[in-house]
Amino acid sequence: MTGMILRRLLWALPVALGVVSITFFTARLFGGDPTELYAPPEATDELRAAIRERLGLADPLWLQYLRYLGAVARLDFGTSFSTNQAVATDLTERLPATLELGLTGLLAGAGIGIVLGVLAAVARERVPDFLVRGLTLAGMALPQFWIGLVLIWIFFVTLGWFPGPVGRLPIEVTPPRPITGFMLVDLALLGDWATWRLAAWHLALPATTLAVATMAPIARVTRASMVEALQSDYVRTAVAMGFGRRALWFRLALRNALLPVVTLIGVLAGNVLGGAVLLESVFGWPGLGQYALQAIEGSDFAALQGFTVYAALLYVVTFLAVDLLYTLIDPRMRGA
Amino acid sequence: MSPPLLEIEGLSGGFRASDGTLTPVLHDVSFAVPAGAITALVGETGSGKSLTALCVLGIQPPAFRRSAGRILFAGRDLAAGPEAMRGIRGRRISIVFQDARAAMNPVFTVGRQLADVHRLHHGGSARAAMRRAVEALRAVSIPEPERRARGYPHEFSGGMAQRAMIALAVLVCEPELVILDEPTTGLDVTIQAAIMELIAALVEERGLTALLITHDLGVVAANCADVVVMRAGRVVEAAGTEAIFTHPREAYTRALLEASRLGEAAEAVVA
Amino acid sequence: MSASMRIGLAILMAYLLVALVSLVWTPHDPLSPGVGDSFLPPGGEFPLGTDRIGSDVLSRLMAGTRYNLGIALAAVAVALVVGSVLGVLAGYYGGATDVVVSRSVEVFQAFPGVLFAMLVVKAVGPGVLNIVLVLAFIGIPDYARLARAEVRSRRAWPYAEAARMVGNRSWQVAFRHLLPNSMGPLLAFTSINAAFASLVTASLGFLGLGLGPNTPEWGNMIARGQDGVMTGEWWVSFFPGLAILGMTGAFYLLGDALSDLADPRRR
Numbered sequence: 001m002t003g004m005i006l007r008r009l010l011w012a013l014p015v016a017l018g019v020v021s022i023t024f025f026t027a028r029l030f031g032g033d034p035t036e037l038y039a040p041p042e043a044t045d046e047l048r049a050a051i052r053e054r055l056g057l058a059d060p061l062w063l064q065y066l067r068y069l070g071a072v073a074r075l076d077f078g079t080s081f082s083t084n085q086a087v088a089t090d091l092t093e094r095l096p097a098t099l100e101l102g103l104t105g106l107l108a109g110a111g112i113g114i115v116l117g118v119l120a121a122v123a124r125e126r127v128p129d130f131l132v133r134g135l136t137l138a139g140m141a142l143p144q145f146w147i148g149l150v151l152i153w154i155f156f157v158t159l160g161w162f163p164g165p166v167g168r169l170p171i172e173v174t175p176p177r178p179i180t181g182f183m184l185v186d187l188a189l190l191g192d193w194a195t196w197r198l199a200a201w202h203l204a205l206p207a208t209t210l211a212v213a214t215m216a217p218i219a220r221v222t223r224a225s226m227v228e229a230l231q232s233d234y235v236r237t238a239v240a241m242g243f244g245r246r247a248l249w250f251r252l253a254l255r256n257a258l259l260p261v262v263t264l265i266g267v268l269a270g271n272v273l274g275g276a277v278l279l280e281s282v283f284g285w286p287g288l289g290q291y292a293l294q295a296i297e298g299s300d301f302a303a304l305q306g307f308t309v310y311a312a313l314l315y316v317v318t319f320l321a322v323d324l325l326y327t328l329i330d331p332r333m334r335g336a
Numbered sequence: 337m338s339p340p341l342l343e344i345e346g347l348s349g350g351f352r353a354s355d356g357t358l359t360p361v362l363h364d365v366s367f368a369v370p371a372g373a374i375t376a377l378v379g380e381t382g383s384g385k386s387l388t389a390l391c392v393l394g395i396q397p398p399a400f401r402r403s404a405g406r407i408l409f410a411g412r413d414l415a416a417g418p419e420a421m422r423g424i425r426g427r428r429i430s431i432v433f434q435d436a437r438a439a440m441n442p443v444f445t446v447g448r449q450l451a452d453v454h455r456l457h458h459g460g461s462a463r464a465a466m467r468r469a470v471e472a473l474r475a476v477s478i479p480e481p482e483r484r485a486r487g488y489p490h491e492f493s494g495g496m497a498q499r500a501m502i503a504l505a506v507l508v509c510e511p512e513l514v515i516l517d518e519p520t521t522g523l524d525v526t527i528q529a530a531i532m533e534l535i536a537a538l539v540e541e542r543g544l545t546a547l548l549i550t551h552d553l554g555v556v557a558a559n560c561a562d563v564v565v566m567r568a569g570r571v572v573e574a575a576g577t578e579a580i581f582t583h584p585r586e587a588y589t590r591a592l593l594e595a596s597r598l599g600e601a602a603e604a605v606v607a
Numbered sequence: 608m609s610a611s612m613r614i615g616l617a618i619l620m621a622y623l624l625v626a627l628v629s630l631v632w633t634p635h636d637p638l639s640p641g642v643g644d645s646f647l648p649p650g651g652e653f654p655l656g657t658d659r660i661g662s663d664v665l666s667r668l669m670a671g672t673r674y675n676l677g678i679a680l681a682a683v684a685v686a687l688v689v690g691s692v693l694g695v696l697a698g699y700y701g702g703a704t705d706v707v708v709s710r711s712v713e714v715f716q717a718f719p720g721v722l723f724a725m726l727v728v729k730a731v732g733p734g735v736l737n738i739v740l741v742l743a744f745i746g747i748p749d750y751a752r753l754a755r756a757e758v759r760s761r762r763a764w765p766y767a768e769a770a771r772m773v774g775n776r777s778w779q780v781a782f783r784h785l786l787p788n789s790m791g792p793l794l795a796f797t798s799i800n801a802a803f804a805s806l807v808t809a810s811l812g813f814l815g816l817g818l819g820p821n822t823p824e825w826g827n828m829i830a831r832g833q834d835g836v837m838t839g840e841w842w843v844s845f846f847p848g849l850a851i852l853g854m855t856g857a858f859y860l861l862g863d864a865l866s867d868l869a870d871p872r873r874r
Contacts, residue, residue, distance in 0.1 A: 018714030026730055141802065141855035143809050146829055146848035153836050153845075164837070234441040237433060240395050241453045241509065242426030255443045277721065278810055282833075292722075293814065296729050308726050312718050331488040332442055 008323055012316050017069075019312040024068050027305050028061070077306030082298050087306035090291060096181025097168060098280070098287030102272035104203060105210025110265055113215035114258070117222025121257075122249055124227060132219060139216025144275055148209040148282040155205060162205050165283040169198055206283040210275070214268050218261060225260045229253040259330055266322025270315040340368035341513055341545045347388065347405030347415075351397075358401060360569070362387065365405070367564040367574045369513070374539055374546040376556040376577070378592070379566035385549045388566070389515050392547075393431055394421050409513070427457055430505040434518040436497035440489040446500050447473070447485025454508050472507040473500060476534060495527035499534065506538050513545045520555065528552075532559055553596040557581060565589050615798075615861030619676075622854050626672040633666035637823045646840045656842040658831060664843060667823035668850055674824040676854060678735065679805040682742035683797055689743065690750025691786065691793060697751065698758030699781035709755070712748040720745050720803070721810050728817045738817045742804045753796055757789030791868070798862030802855045809851050825850050 059067075071078065077087035120132035139147075155162045168183050169175055173195060179186045184203070187196040229235060230253050238252050276289030284290075288307065295303035327333045344367050350360035362384050369375045377385045390396040392407055392414065407414040409429065414420050433439040440449055450469035451462065458465075466485065473481035476499040489497060498519060505514055516535065520528035536559050539546050548560060556563055556577065564574040565588070573586045584590045635642040635653075640660035649656040655664040697708035715723075727741045758781065761767060770784045771777075811817045812826025820827075825847035832843025 014710060015714050018710070019718065022714065022718075023726070026727065137856055137859055138852060141806075141852050141859055142848060143806055143813070143826065143829075143851060145810070145813050146844070146851065149829070149833065149836050149844050150848070153841050157837060157839055157841075233433065233435065233438040236395055237431075237439045238441070240393050240425055240431045241504070242424075242456060247456075252441055252444075256441070271720070275721065277725070278813060281814070292725070296725060296814070296816070299729075304726060304729070308718070308722060311722050315718075330443065332490050 004327065005324065008320055012320055016313055016316055019316070020069065020072050020309050021065070023305050023308045023312075024065060027301050028064075072309060077309065078302035080295070080303040080306075081300040082294065082303065087303050090303065091288065091306060091310055093181075094286065094288045094291050096178070097183075097285060098272070098276045098289060100182045100184065101203065101206055101210065101279070101285060101287065102269070102276065104207040106214055106265070106269060106272065108207060109211035109214030110218055110261075112211065113218030114222050114261065116215065116219040117261075118226055118249065118254065118257075120219065120223040121226030121230060129223075132223065136216040136219045139212055140220075142213075143278070144209060144213045145278040145282045147212055148206065148279060151205050151209055152282070163202050165205075166202075167284045167286055168202055169195070170202070173198060206279060206285060209282075210279060213275070217268070218264060221264050222257060222261050226253060226257040229257040232256070259326065262326055262329065263322060266318055266325070269322075270318040339371065341371040341410065342369040342392065342547065343406075343408040344368075344388065344392075345406040345408060347391065347402065347407065349391075349400055349402040349404070351399045352401050353399075358403075360403075361400075362569045365566070365569070365571055367571055369545060369547050370562065371512075371545045372543055373561040374536070374548050374559055375562045375564065376560040377547060377549045377564050377566065378551060378553065378556060380551060380592075382568070383566040384569040385566050386517055389431070389517055389547060389549050391415070392515060393425060393429055395431075426453060426509050426511075428511055429513045429515065430509040430511040431515040431517065432498075432501050432505045432519050434521055436501040437489045437492060437494065439501060440497070442489055445486050445488055446492065447487075450485075450500070450504050450508050453504060457509065468508065469503075472503040475507055476500070476503045478503070494523050495531065498523065498531055502531070502534060502538070506542070506544070510542075511544070513547065514539075515547045515549070517549045518551070519548075520552070521550070528555070535559070553593065565592065609864050609867070611860045612864035615857045615859075615864060618853055618857035619861065622672055622676050622857070625669055626676050629669040629672060633663075633669045635663040635666045637662065637666040637670035638821060646835060646843075648840075649842050655846050656840075658828075658843040659835060664828075664846055667828060668825070668846055671823040671825045671828065671847070671850070674735070674818070674822065675805055675808055675851070678739055678742065678808050679801045679854075679858075681739045682804045683746065683801045685739065685743035686746030686750055686800060687793065687797055690747040691754045692782075693747065694751035694754025694756075695758050695781050695786050695789075698755035699762060699777070699785065701759075705755070708751060712751050715744070716748045721807055724807055724811055725814065725816060728811060733817050733819065735818070738808065738811065742807060745807070746800045746804065749796065749800065750793065753793055754786070754789060757792060758785050761785050761788060792866075795862060795865035795868070798858050798865055802858035802862065805851065805855050805858065 075088050077091070079085065080087050080090050083090055116132045116136070120129040123129050152165055156164045163170065175183070176186050176190055176192065176195065179189055183199040184196065187193075187199055230248075232253075234256075235248060235253055238248055243252065276285075276287055277292050278289070279285065280287050280289035281293055288310075291303065292307045294300070295307060344365055347362055347365040348360070349362050350358040352358050365384065365388055367375075367377075377389065379385045387396060387400065391400075391402065392409075394414065402415060405415065409424070412420055414424065440446065444452075447466055447469045450472060451465035454460070454465040454468050455462070470481045470485050473484055478484050478496055478499050484492070484496075484500075492500060502519070505511070519535065520531050523531065532555055535546065535548075538544065548555070550556060560577050562575070563577050563580045565572045565580070565586070567588050573580065573584065573589045575585075580589060581593065584593060629637075640662055642663055643653050643657040643661050645657065645659055645661050647653055647657040647661075649664075653663050653665065655668065657663055658667075693708050693712075697705040718726075723745060724738075724741050727744070728737060731737050731741075762785070767780060767785060770780045775784070808824070809826030809829070812822070812824040812828075813830045815827070815830060818824050818827060828847040829844045832840070832845075832847075835841070835843045
């Protein structure tokens with residue numbers, strides 16, 4: 001078991017290295033000269049040279065690369081041009097907002113998706129199946145940001161049931177001092193239920209958007225995998241032994257059917273950061289996504305680099321975690 | 337002659353394609369399975385023997401449509417409707433499949449699977465059911481049954497998995513009729529013999545009735561009282577084992593026997 | 608041909624038709640502002656309404672087909688060719704080639720698609736060609752993995768042996784004999800990849816990356832209509848979304864149908 005964990009880690013390291021390297025070289029090759037960003041327009045050549053020296057850009061490329069690797073290993077992603085803070089600090093400040101939205105949406109989407117998938121599999125080729133398949137096709141074929149806008153239009157602009165895209169709390173409310181950074185957790189810990197309700201209310205639409213988007217592929221995979229499980233030999237044995245439909249579906253077949261779904265949820269989780277950019281833009285959510293967007297618009301390369309490396313590393317870690325989780329739940333994987 | 341426990345009467349049907357056409361595969365299949373003995377259902381691949389057996393328990397492939405016939409078990413027509421099946425599966429009739437490892441759920445331990453079936457039919461606590469499961473595994477000569485009960489199907493060898501399936505179908509279910517669908521095909525020859533010995537012993541001890549589906553005439557000669565020969569979805573001949581081996585009436589039966597060179601061996605045994 | 612495949616193909620043909628027609632005619636000039644008043648609701652002369660600067664939504668939608676459909680198809684074609692070649696090389700020759708190609712592919716897969724696209728497009732600059740190349744780049748890993756798996760499983764088959772014995776050189780066996788037989792799953796994946804490419808294109812357009820600000824690309828149109836949604840002028844963002852739904856959905860349908868065909872088990 002430990003041998004397998006070590007093997008997986010061994011795989012992860014070169015991949016992580018590759019990611020960091022590619023980001024570095026892409027930014028260097030195409031990113032233009034960062035000196036221009038720091039130097040005032042009337043700077044003399046000496047000033048520019050001095051800036052370049054201080055930024056470490058005067059050294060040969062390979063030296064800069066090694067220095068960057070060292071920095072990343074210490075989780076030092078440089079300083080953001082726009083916020084003037086360490087990029088690492090920026091990222092840590094904004095991570096909880098994205099995570100709170102991501103986890104809520106993903107969990108809701110997974111729950112609903114699995115239920116729909118089972119329903120479609122059990123009612124195969126009948127009305128519920130067609131409905132689910134149609135719905136999920138739409139869910140996958142629509143961009144998340146559009147779904148978000150439509151939800152805003154229906155539930156805020158037209159019906160007024162939910163707040164507009166202003167962020168995690170209404171503009172006039174002061175956010176609580178962060179403990180975990182998760183608004184719902186922190187407010188609960190502080191016992192501030194009035195604000196808690198506001199935070200939940202603001203989380204509703206963006207989380208629903210994410211849930212709608214993730215529910216679609218999860219329902220599809222659950223359906224396919226459930227259909228396969230229901231046609232399997234071991235389900236036939238269970239029928240022969242006298243088990244009723246409900247026991248079959250929810251205990252015997254589902255356990256098997258969920259295995260590929262777990263992998264999918266892992267992939268979706270790893271991609272949360274990617275989708276966050278669009279979602280946070282639509283809802284004005286102050287998370288990593290918005291940070292990345294601002295970095296793009298402001299040509300803040302240190303921040304962009306840091307964000308990309310962060311995102312990719314997160315992806316690698318999630319992938320590892322899912323892999324390990326899979327080994328735990330599927331007995332066939334344990335021996336290997 | 338003991339009265340037949342199971343009687344198949346005129347069973348006919350076929351497979352329905354996606355465009356609705358029916359390809360007939362069973363044609364007026366009729367035979368009787370007397371109580372307290374092993375009846376063999378023999379034939380080549382595609383003869384319809386497995387399909388017929390699956391129909392008895394109502395677990396035939398969904399594409400199969402019965403067009404006629406009755407399946408009489410202790411006075412009830414099992415093919416009449418879902419109500420007729422009540423209390424039958426796993427209680428009065430059980431089945432042993434060919435590929436035992438595939439027939440078991442890969443994510444539950446073997447002991448748990450046996451225990452679950454026990455609780456389904458006899459109730460009781462999980463612990464008691466697990467004890468019963470271990471006893472059943474012991475009774476079919478699986479070594480270290482407590483450890484094995486905590487193991488998963490993919491950890492069992494072919495022969496051991498088959499023993500576990502037999503433990504499940506015979507000892508946990510305690511049926512009146514057990515169907516065995518090619519239980520030894522695919523196993524090593526020595527293991528085949530051991531499995532058949534086990535089955536024969538259990539049938540004898542418990543006064544069970546068994547329907548053994550096989551294409552191995554050697555197994556039939558050694559263990560079965562009656563034989564039903566099928567070919568291309570039809571019953572060709574049905575008689576006592578001795579009669580079939582010494583005086584086969586149909587040309588096909590003769591051909592089968594010759595192909596397995598057992599006719600001569602049978603004569604030697606009988607003489 | 609199954610119903611899904613027919614519907615998918617029909618829809619894509621329709622989009623292709625619109626794209627071609629838009630080259631010679633649209634109801635109004637898609638790029639001109641002020642052909643109508645700002646934010647006219649759908650109806651009459653402007654069946655889908657006008658946007659903030661008075662451009663006709665329908666005309667822009669039609670012209671946008673050239674971008675969204677064209678980019679998706681081009682990107683997928685490039686990814687298919689390059690990815691398959693890489694995958695065949697890795698699968699057939701094994702050894703060092705395999706290790707190098709496979710590891711590189713894994714590294715690129717660690718970059719979440721949209722993110723990577725954003726970074727590269729920002730770095731290399733705007734333009735249709737750049738977007739096509741970036742999207743192709745994102746798609747290559749999956750094609751390479753698929754092609755590699757297919758070729759590996761067939762490498763030892765009798766007909767490959769026969770081709771070798773008759774005197775074909777390695778690369779001939781790999782590309783002329785093994786690859787054509789592995790095309791099934793690759794083609795099935797192509798359609799799904801196209802769906803993904805179309806969504807990423809729209810995402811890049813929404814963020815304002817990659818194409819000029821007035822380009823009638825659908826994602827871009829949705830972004831431009833964002834403020835409108837807040838004040839009740841829903842149509843500017845709504846219709847481009849439907850256009851994306853139709854095209855992406857058709858790609859998915861087609862992909863599903865092709866997968867079923869390629870799958871030996873044929874559910």
